[in-house]
Amino acid sequence: xxxxxxxxxxxxxxxxxxxxxxxxxxxxxxxxxxxxxxxxxxxxxxxxxxxxxxxxxxxxxxxxxxxxxxxxxxxxxxxxxxxxxxxxxxxxxxxxxxxxxxxxxxxxxxxxxxxxxxxxxxxxxxxxxxxxxxxxxxxxxxxxxxxx
Numbered sequence: 001x002x003x004x005x006x007x008x009x010x011x012x013x014x015x016x017x018x019x020x021x022x023x024x025x026x027x028x029x030x031x032x033x034x035x036x037x038x039x040x041x042x043x044x045x046x047x048x049x050x051x052x053x054x055x056x057x058x059x060x061x062x063x064x065x066x067x068x069x070x071x072x073x074x075x076x077x078x079x080x081x082x083x084x085x086x087x088x089x090x091x092x093x094x095x096x097x098x099x100x101x102x103x104x105x106x107x108x109x110x111x112x113x114x115x116x117x118x119x120x121x122x123x124x125x126x127x128x129x130x131x132x133x134x135x136x137x138x139x140x141x142x143x144x145x146x147x148x
Contacts, residue, residue, distance in 0.1 A: 050101050051120030052118075054094045055103075057094055058092070062135055067106055076147050078130045081130055089102040089117070090102070090103050099123075101121070103119075104118075113139075115132060115134055130148075132144070
């Protein structure tokens, strides 16, 4: 006795295979985007570490790097500070394998301390972080800010 086969099992298996493939591809796409986001965050942290290392290195002996304060005093505009760092800042190798940081150390106008501005890069030099610190000799407190 012969049974006529309608192919419903084949259609069911193909539908199940399609559903599993769709879920797998969605998972792979999500993992790809998470990896991209995390790699960008890691590069940002590397640039921050380079800028912090530059400030710490200069803070050991700020008079060796210091210059007269720039006029006019700039607000927290990172673009203006980056151009000033390129023009007046000093190149300072801080971390092995990283591009050199740019550092600008100014005497504060009231002669109470120093303003240190540092620009750090990640290993690939794609991300930049600009930090400023105010250092007052004899005072352990340091005021830091990130310029954006």
